[in-house]
Amino acid sequence: MRKVTVELGDRAYDILIDHHSLSKIGLELSKRVQPSQVAVVSDETVAALYSEQVLRSLDKVGIKATRITFPAGEKSKSLVEYGRLIDRMIERGIDRKSAVIALGGGVTGDLAGFASACYMRGISYVQAPTSLLAMVDSSVGGKTGIDHPLAKNLIGAFYQPRLVFADTATLDTLPAVEFHSGMAEAIKHGVIRDSGYFSFIENNREAILNRDPEVMEYLIAKSCQIKAEVVGADEREAGFRAILNFGHTAGHAIEALTNYKGYRHGEAVSVGMVIASQIAREVCGFSKEETARLRDVLNQVKLPTTLAAAPELSAESILKAMYSDKKTEGGTLRFVLPVRIGETQIVQVTDEALIKSAIESVSY
Amino acid sequence: MRKVTVELGDRAYDILIDHHSLSKIGLELSKRVQPSQVAVVSDETVAALYSEQVLRSLDKVGIKATRITFPAGEKSKSLVEYGRLIDRMIERGIDRKSAVIALGGGVTGDLAGFASACYMRGISYVQAPTSLLAMVDSSVGGKTGIDHPLAKNLIGAFYQPRLVFADTATLDTLPAVEFHSGMAEAIKHGVIRDSGYFSFIENNREAILNRDPEVMEYLIAKSCQIKAEVVGADEREAGFRAILNFGHTAGHAIEALTNYKGYRHGEAVSVGMVIASQIAREVCGFSKEETARLRDVLNQVKLPTTLAAAPELSAESILKAMYSDKKTEGGTLRFVLPVRIGETQIVQVTDEALIKSAIESVSY
Numbered sequence: 149m150r151k152v153t154v155e156l157g158d159r160a161y162d163i164l165i166d167h168h169s170l171s172k173i174g175l176e177l178s179k180r181v182q183p184s185q186v187a188v189v190s191d192e193t194v195a196a197l198y199s200e201q202v203l204r205s206l207d208k209v210g211i212k213a214t215r216i217t218f219p220a221g222e223k224s225k226s227l228v229e230y231g232r233l234i235d236r237m238i239e240r241g242i243d244r245k246s247a248v249i250a251l252g253g254g255v256t257g258d259l260a261g262f263a264s265a266c267y268m269r270g271i272s273y274v275q276a277p278t279s280l281l282a283m284v285d286s287s288v289g290g291k292t293g294i295d296h297p298l299a300k301n302l303i304g305a306f307y308q309p310r311l312v313f314a315d316t317a318t319l320d321t322l323p324a325v326e327f328h329s330g331m332a333e334a335i336k337h338g339v340i341r342d343s344g345y346f347s348f349i350e351n352n353r354e355a356i357l358n359r360d361p362e363v364m365e366y367l368i369a370k371s372c373q374i375k376a377e378v379v380g381a382d383e384r385e386a387g388f389r390a391i392l393n394f395g396h397t398a399g400h401a402i403e404a405l406t407n408y409k410g411y412r413h414g415e416a417v418s419v420g421m422v423i424a425s426q427i428a429r430e431v432c433g434f435s436k437e438e439t440a441r442l443r444d445v446l447n448q449v450k451l452p453t454t455l456a457a458a459p460e461l462s463a464e465s466i467l468k469a470m471y472s473d474k475k476t477e478g479g480t481l482r483f484v485l486p487v488r489i490g491e492t493q494i495v496q497v498t499d500e501a502l503i504k505s506a507i508e509s510v511s512y
Numbered sequence: 513m514r515k516v517t518v519e520l521g522d523r524a525y526d527i528l529i530d531h532h533s534l535s536k537i538g539l540e541l542s543k544r545v546q547p548s549q550v551a552v553v554s555d556e557t558v559a560a561l562y563s564e565q566v567l568r569s570l571d572k573v574g575i576k577a578t579r580i581t582f583p584a585g586e587k588s589k590s591l592v593e594y595g596r597l598i599d600r601m602i603e604r605g606i607d608r609k610s611a612v613i614a615l616g617g618g619v620t621g622d623l624a625g626f627a628s629a630c631y632m633r634g635i636s637y638v639q640a641p642t643s644l645l646a647m648v649d650s651s652v653g654g655k656t657g658i659d660h661p662l663a664k665n666l667i668g669a670f671y672q673p674r675l676v677f678a679d680t681a682t683l684d685t686l687p688a689v690e691f692h693s694g695m696a697e698a699i700k701h702g703v704i705r706d707s708g709y710f711s712f713i714e715n716n717r718e719a720i721l722n723r724d725p726e727v728m729e730y731l732i733a734k735s736c737q738i739k740a741e742v743v744g745a746d747e748r749e750a751g752f753r754a755i756l757n758f759g760h761t762a763g764h765a766i767e768a769l770t771n772y773k774g775y776r777h778g779e780a781v782s783v784g785m786v787i788a789s790q791i792a793r794e795v796c797g798f799s800k801e802e803t804a805r806l807r808d809v810l811n812q813v814k815l816p817t818t819l820a821a822a823p824e825l826s827a828e829s830i831l832k833a834m835y836s837d838k839k840t841e842g843g844t845l846r847f848v849l850p851v852r853i854g855e856t857q858i859v860q861v862t863d864e865a866l867i868k869s870a871i872e873s874v875s876y
């Protein structure tokens with residue numbers, strides 16, 4: 149078992165990463181949270197695979213538990229589904245001393261985390277991520293929320309879990325495309341903060357694609373450690389935390405323009421990182437060699453590095469979509485740009501020709 | 513102008529209390545918050561009375577502002593109305609750097625405060641209370657939220673405003689019953705923390721009923737100061753903050769059993785304080801004389817001290833409703849009980865006969 153701590157004063161919490169550990173989640177909860185009762189919240193797909201294990205584990209330590217499910221998919225991050233989840237929590241008698249386990253991927257963590265944040269003005273919750281994206285990224289840092297028809301994650305809260313409990317064995321049932329998508333955030337962590345970690349991914353690409361338990365355990369711990377450092381320094385994204393948005397400025401635009409269907413989040417971020425690295429070559433002297441290394445490692449873990457899946461997207465339309473993102477400030481685009489692998493800067497870029505040319509370098 | 517500061521570290525904020533000050537709210541916002549834009553949120557009744565003043569004041573300092581209204585009444589503290597408010601905030605272009613002014617009573621503060629808490633994971637908001645209840649109580653302390661059909665304030669957040677801005681001139685348009693209801697919380701503050709303040713209310717009851725500006729300004733500042741001290745010591749109601757619940761254990765039960773129609777919140781709290789003081793006589797030696805002083809001052813500000821308005825309520829039914837309140841812990845009732853005026857204890861009371869007899873002393 150590997151342990152990473154997110155240092156946030158009286159809201160500090162541990163991330164525990166281990167293989168075949170889901171059967172021990174009850175024991176950890178009884179030690180750390182001592183809830184009066186637990187709601188195990190997951191989508192129907194994940195519930196069918198893993199909720200029995202979790203319920204048994206809670207039962208073993210004498211914690212009363214109830215399962216609440218919702219339909220799988222991003223569509224469940226809605227105000228309607230949120231209200232339904234709250235209804236069920238009341239029906240099942242969840243009270244101030246109860247806890248929620250968000251068992252699943254990013255959607256589950258966001259929805260169940262936000263319900264926990266606001267139920268009786270905040271009850272304990274535990275993230276039990278079962279997707280690679282959730283393990284390396286979304287389960288850590290306390291961002292919770294739901295979508296609005298006009299904007300993703302528009303309604304939400306910063307609310308930290310009491311524990312993140314990742315069983316790497318759950319990756320075995322993850323569809324390949326989801327696995328690859330999760331790798332985009334891991335590679336991002338290497339680029340923004342840790343060249344050694346980036347090299348580790350380059351050198352272990354085969355083991356990673358085979359989901360080798362030991363390699364994955366190290367990888368997840370390393371990503372969590374980097375994210376924990378960043379979140380610990382800037383919990384509410386006042387400044388520094390923005391470096392986690394490397395690849396996301398263009399990535400979000402690509403996702404939005406393809407109606408969240410053309411590219412998965414990690415896939416769009418992958419293309420976005422290539423676009424950012426092209427801009428960085430001009431703006432921060434990011435080298436041609438490292439640009440190539442980034443593109444190569446993305447390709448090696450089966451991530452797209454071009455807009456081949458959306459040839460209809462023009463550089464102009466992507467540029468326009470970037471301006472309408474909620475992260476724009478005062479009408480200027482801000483990019484997280486690598487100086488070299490392991491080090492980034494946040495730069496306001498006003499040269500639209502440069503941005504368009506970077507987008508065109510990945511266009512079809 | 514009187515100023516009270518709520519000491520909450522980097523979330524500290526001022527409460528400004530003054531007569532005919534609404535025309536200066538723009539100036540204070542431009543100094544303290546510098547929002548890119550402001551949404552002035554109020555119910556239709558208050559909007560008709562005061563929103564123009566606020567919009568003009570913002571316009572005068574060059575802050576772009578937009579008015580958003582919702583139907584008056586507790587019914588608007590719903591997930592549906594919450595969603596509508598968020599929709600309108602998006603339509604009007606509210607962004608991360610914008611602020612919300614919650615202009616109105618407790619419902620407005622709770623609803624608009626909760627929208628601010630979750631919009632883009634939290635934007636600035638200002639409480640501009642226009643009811644006495646909101647001025648002395650609900651606008652201070654950061655409790656925001658909406659109701660669920662099964663429980664009041666079930667969905668919400670602790671989220672502090674950037675400023676509380678109370679114009680005591682707005683009390684002139686407050687219906688008398690609402691004014692009296694607000695006095696219950698002021699009297700509560702005297703009982704739990706400050707016998708001098710309690711005496712001030714006793715000695716100034718005529719001026720209070722006449723809504724004398726100077727007396728009301730002092731009273732509101734004093735109540736805010738007491739609430740600010742309590743909230744500053746225990747923001748998230750881990751323990752000490754519970755003393756603010758004096759009169760609320762029975763009060764909530766009476767409100768719930770009369771479907772929030774028989775008694776206004778302050779009226780139910782008034783009866784609840786009398787019940788608690790009866791229990792305190794047995795449990796903490798609260799004197800007969802001070803019990804009478806409390807009942808007298810409540811009557812003098814036209815608050816009920818009996819269940820005359822709900823003769824159908826039995827002591828048994830009130831006892832049962834108290835047990836189902838969300839503040840019950842481990843099946844035991846906890847009461848905030850005065851030892852003497854100005855000093856309270858939190859006591860677990862298991863003697864049901866004693867509680868019933870206290871309720872019967874106010875029954876009809």
